[in-house]
Amino acid sequence: MKLGIAGTGKVVAQFLPVIAELPEIQVTAINSTPKSVDKAIAFQKQYGIDQVYSDYNQFLMKADIDTVYVAVINNLHFPFAKEALLHGKHVICEKPFTMSQKELIELERLSIDYDLVLAEAVTGQFVENYGKIRELLPLIGDIKLIECNFSKYSSKYDAFTAGNILPAFDIKNGGGALMDLNSSNIHFVVGLIGRPKKVAYYPNIENGIDTSGVLIMDYGYAKAVCMASKDSTGKNGATIQGTKGTIRVNSATNRVTSFDIWTNDGYTDHFELNTYDHKMGAEFEIFANWIDHGDTTFAEEHLAQSLTVMEVLDMAIADSDLKEDPLWEPKLTF
DSSP states (O other): EEEEEESHHHHHHHHHHHHOOOTTTTEEEEOOGGGHHHHHHHHHHHHHHHHEEEHHHHHHSSSSSSEEEEOOOOOGHHHHHHHHHTTTTTTEESSSSSSSSOOOOOHHHHHHHHTTTTEEEEEGGGGGHHHHHHHHGGGGOSSSEEEEEOOOOTTTTHHHHOOOOOGOOOGGGTTTTTIIIIIHHHHHHHHHHOOOOOOEEEEEEEEEEEEEEEEEOOOOOOOOEEEEEEOOOOEEEEEEETTEEEEEEEEOTOOOEEEEEEEETTTTTEEEOSSSSSTTHHHHHHHHHHHHHOHHHHHHHHHHHHHHHHHHHEEEEEEHHGSOOOOOOOOOOO
């Protein structure tokens, strides 16, 4: 995979050291805004990136890349991913994939038309522990309750309360607890038991944005409660309760670093199976395999799951007071 990165933010700084351990991935170009080009040049020097661009069109047309990693602010995911697909590039996009399911459906159609891989970078979905949970799920019987908590006091929250509105707390930029942290929880649940019948979202809203909130997903036979917070810290993890046992995840759903299982007949076990120390390692190893070897079955399944997650997010916003905010259409400036 010859990878080009769109963005120079915090997630890119976390990502580059991980990719250095994956020889199958070459980071050959990085694109930034003109005002952030110094950061891109610093990354270039530190990680041996061949090309730096500050014009996205030039990046897509001239860079020696076959795949674009979209790591810009949330509201620009859709236009950046769309342009990359139209230029014949595979796309790996940070979560949340888009601002609505409608946008993701459009991207899906383009990926099919151009025969390209389109994937959402949701770290917890690709680690070995999560795969093992899916394998062991029948041991705990019929699923009745799932509870997820992903809460951490944001480093930007104090600035937000002081009136400095950064993208993480700006509704126009796709900020807030639902779209950021709770999307990982939703993926965790949907990846296990699929699409819910009903969704309700109860956000704590400050200055028009959900700084924390509780999402309830109703499956009829089971209920899932997904909590996320950027205004307080909690005990992160997830619990899956079934008629024959319980699985407890001992970290936030974006990592799934370990889990325990115990069943009514006395079976207990503890699992720590993840190959990579960093949460991003497993997903990009899998993405490279999809793209380099044409292993698209899992890619298609994962995209279908992302479409369901975007539908849940749409339903949650429609159910909450967040829907009263004026609609805002992102504009991409090259």
